[in-house]
Amino acid sequence: xxxxxxxxxxxxxxxxxxxxxxxxxxxxxxxxxxxxxxxxxxxxxxxxxxxxxxxxxxxxxxxxxxxxxxxxxxxxxxxxxxxxxxxxxxxxxxxxxxxxxxxxxxxxxxxxxxxxxxxxxxxxxxxxxxxxxxxxxxxxxxxxxxxxxxxxxxxxxxxxxxxxxxxxxxxxxxxxxxxxxxxxxxxxxxxxxxxxxxxxxxxxxxxxxxxxxxxxxxxxxxxxxxxxxxxxxxxxxxxxx
Amino acid sequence: xxxxxxxxxxxxxxxxxxxxxxxxxxxxxxxxxxxxxxxxxxxxxxxxxxxxxxxxx
Numbered sequence: 001x002x003x004x005x006x007x008x009x010x011x012x013x014x015x016x017x018x019x020x021x022x023x024x025x026x027x028x029x030x031x032x033x034x035x036x037x038x039x040x041x042x043x044x045x046x047x048x049x050x051x052x053x054x055x056x057x058x059x060x061x062x063x064x065x066x067x068x069x070x071x072x073x074x075x076x077x078x079x080x081x082x083x084x085x086x087x088x089x090x091x092x093x094x095x096x097x098x099x100x101x102x103x104x105x106x107x108x109x110x111x112x113x114x115x116x117x118x119x120x121x122x123x124x125x126x127x128x129x130x131x132x133x134x135x136x137x138x139x140x141x142x143x144x145x146x147x148x149x150x151x152x153x154x155x156x157x158x159x160x161x162x163x164x165x166x167x168x169x170x171x172x173x174x175x176x177x178x179x180x181x182x183x184x185x186x187x188x189x190x191x192x193x194x195x196x197x198x199x200x201x202x203x204x205x206x207x208x209x210x211x212x213x214x215x216x217x218x219x220x221x222x223x224x225x226x227x228x229x230x231x232x233x234x235x236x237x238x239x240x241x
Numbered sequence: 242x243x244x245x246x247x248x249x250x251x252x253x254x255x256x257x258x259x260x261x262x263x264x265x266x267x268x269x270x271x272x273x274x275x276x277x278x279x280x281x282x283x284x285x286x287x288x289x290x291x292x293x294x295x296x297x298x
Contacts, residue, residue, distance in 0.1 A: 038259075039245075049249035056262040096269065103265045107258040114254050212266070219273055227280040233287035 006083050008225065015218050022215040029208030036201035044198070050114050055201050057107040058186075059209035060100045064132055065167055067097030067213060071139070072167075075160035078153065085221075087153045088228075090160060091143060092220035096213050098136035104129060116180050124177035128170040135163035 005011045037055035044051035071093040078086035108126065109119040120126065139156050146152035174183045185194045192199055248255045 043249060049251045050254060052248070052255050053258045056258055060262065095272075099265050099269050103262050106261050106265075110254045110258040110261075114251055216269060216273055220276065223273070223277045223280045226277070226284055230280065230284040230287045233284075233291065237287065237290055 006085055008085060011085055012222070012225070015222050019215060019218050019222070022211045022218065026208055026212035026215055029204055029211060033201055033204030033208050036204055041197055041201050047115060050111060051198065053107055053111040054198070055205045057104060057111055058202060059206040060103040060107060061129070062206055063209055063213050064097060064101035064104050064129070065170060066210070067093050067100060067217075068132060068135065068163065069167060070217075071097060071136075072160050072164040075157035079157040079161065084228075087157070088221050088224045089217070090157065091153075092217050092224055094136055094140045094143075096216045096220070098133060098140065100209075100213065101129065101133040101136055105133060112180075121180055123180050124173035125170065125179050125181035128166060128173050131166055132163075132170055135159070135166060139163070 005014055033055065037052055041052075041055075043049045071090045074086045074090040074093065077083055078090060105126075108129075112121070113119050139159055142159055143152050143156045146155060173179060174181050186192045186199070186202070194202070246252060246256075
């Protein structure tokens with residue numbers, strides 16, 4: 001599938017369908033998800049109404065990690081095969097991932113205060129997620145700082161790949177270290193341990209957020225390709241003048 | 242309705258969590274749309290320059 005989309009013409013044709021589909025899917029799923037999350041799901045027996053923060057916190061966290069994984073993978077494809085569309089993909093993901101990672105930390109603080117009594121603790125899960133956000137920001141800063149575009153793309157790809165090490169640390173931090181943060185309750189070997197009444201809004205929001213970030217990334221990639229075309233034309237014009 | 246808004250006494254945490262998420266997502270969407278407008282304006286400008294060049298003898 002990826003080698004199929006590596007061709008910019010085919011990628012263009014793919015986005016013409018994928019962008020509206022992911023956009024409408026996101027709107028529908030998040031709409032229904034919000035209704036479940038706020039109106040049609042019970043309060044938790046321990047955490048009462050604060051459990052509703054989970055329906056935005058967990059999807060944001062999941063996307064912060066999944067988007068980093070995608071950025072690292074795209075960077076790897078660019079680094080090894082030097083394919084320009086892979087670089088466009090990685091660059092397009094960065095700010096989207098940064099926003100979701102930041103939202104994960106903000107909603108986490110708002111959930112931590114009433115549940116743990118603290119907005120923030122230097123806990124393994126929280127600290128490693130903060131590092132994940134800094135990796136996104138570092139990637140964007142590095143790209144912005146280097147004048148030479150090829151050099152910027154190459155250096156940023158190396159940073160993105162190196163940052164992949166942090167993903168398993170975030171995921172397993174709650175198992176490896178004593179943590180205030182609760183353990184996994186959805187993605188675990190023996191299946192979800194969360195009640196269906198809470199799993200329904202959570203999954204709706206998670207899939208909805210995933211569609212939303214898919215829309216955002218593809219839309220940004222198309223924008224980047226339009227910009228590249230304009231720049232190429234400018235170079236030709238300036239060379240001719 | 243006011244009972245719903247009170248969120249069992251946790252309104253001060255739950256509504257900001259949803260509000261910040263909405264703000265973050267809306268901000269990102271506006272940024273993404275403005276990027277597209279800028280890129281399209283740039284392409285249109287270049288295409289305009291190109292046709293002008295052709296017209297000059």
